[in-house]
């Protein structure tokens with residue numbers, strides 16, 4: 001029986017981790033992730049889980065300890081935010097290249113400088129090419145559900161890749177919401193026993209991790225990794241189907257909202273999608289065919305599926321809660337542009353940068369953008385392809 | 394050895410075969426090659442001790458030929474070799490010669 005609770009996003013994910021009961025957790029506290037790992041540490045101290053906690057001196061060490069523990073043959077978790085994720089950077093590639101299914105919730109927060117602790121996607125966007133699978137979550141329920149599904153995706157024998165579960169710092173991590181917990185044994189049955197692949201601690205079958213691979217083999221390993229990426233969407237969908245049977249909640253590679261017959265649409269990740277859906281409804285009430293697409297599996301990015309879902313639209317605005325500096329566009333915009341490029345007939349695509357460093361994203365912002373799209377469809381003129389919104393001029 | 398294609402390599406470059414480094418013949422890295430001159434050898438086995446790659450073979454307590462499959466031509470053996478009456482028992486020569 002599902003249990004209805006009122007909890008913060010951090011509490012929800014900590015509870016998911018408790019219900020999974022992993023073998024090892026090596027984590028370092030950082031705002032706004034701290035509460036999650038603090039709660040998880042209490043579960044360890046209170047004997048609610050059998051997890052071994054490794055206390056480390058930095059995130060570079062926490063990810064390194066996770067790599068070792070996972071290679072040894074354990075089910076391994078950590079969690080981080082912002083600077084912590086940035087400090088893990090080197091080892092993120094080692095975890096994915098070594099194909100270790102480490103599960104890591106990331107409570108998204110802006111990057112320094114200037115120093116800021118609030119919700120922003122710059123941290124995980126900086127790690128989008130590291131070979132980690134990324135799931136993004138709109139609210140506490142999605143963060144909880146994604147965390148449970150993440151174990152099945154990462155540990156799938158066709159995949160064996162590390163995975164990040166993203167949720168917005170403070171907006172979700174520290175706000176109390178109504179949500180539903182599954183029972184402990186339902187979660188246990190769903191994730192199943194951890195199956196290791198070539199574990200270091202199997203003394204009957206000695207193995208070596210981390211060899212030097214030179215010019216004669218490096219490309220073969222990279223091609224093999226690229227091939228695995230192509231299998232991820234199928235596994236994500238299979239796991240979502242099983243999860244739906246258990247929970248009644250539906251997940252896909254992305255969520256579409258009133259998109260099928262839409263002419264204009266917003267594309268937006270995480271918590272701001274909720275606000276945007278309300279505004280889409282307002283526009284629909286006025287007879288304007290507005291819709292929304294919210295990516296869930298952001299890495300690997302389902303280019304084909306998203307291109308198919310968007311190609312019929314007249315105008316689309318991608319809202320990015322991170323900028324990709326370099327005189328370029330926001331990261332989600334660049335991926336959406338790539339997914340639409342193969343089509344001769346495709347929507348006009350504009351980019352808005354919003355909500356950096358936790359700046360509020362309000363219904364008025366969504367209205368402003370949708371009105372601009374209406375105008376753009378009407379007169380065919382693009383005011384600007386990229387613009388910051390909610391910034392003082 | 395036939396090189397594997399990308400479908401045949403192990404996930405994450407994990408090596409699942411113990412002691413497989415003997416298959417990795419590093420002798421091809423060599424540009425200078427040590428040559429053993431047996432009549433100058435006093436069997437002190439310094440070369441065997443100093444060789445960083447176990448490329449000096451010893452049988453029944455006696456030094457025998459180099460193992461050129463693994464000798465990288467670093468020249469440490471030739472440097473350390475005392476030889477007999479000032480005549481080295483190991484000389485480094487250009488690989489082509």
Ligand code: SF4
Nearest residue numbers: 444464465467468470
């Ligand atoms: S040249 Fe170097 S590697 Fe070769 S036998 Fe002498 S010491 Fe060993």
Ligand code: SF4
Nearest residue numbers: 434435437438440474
């Ligand atoms: S170091 Fe020189 S003298 Fe001594 S065993 Fe080796 S080859 Fe002979």
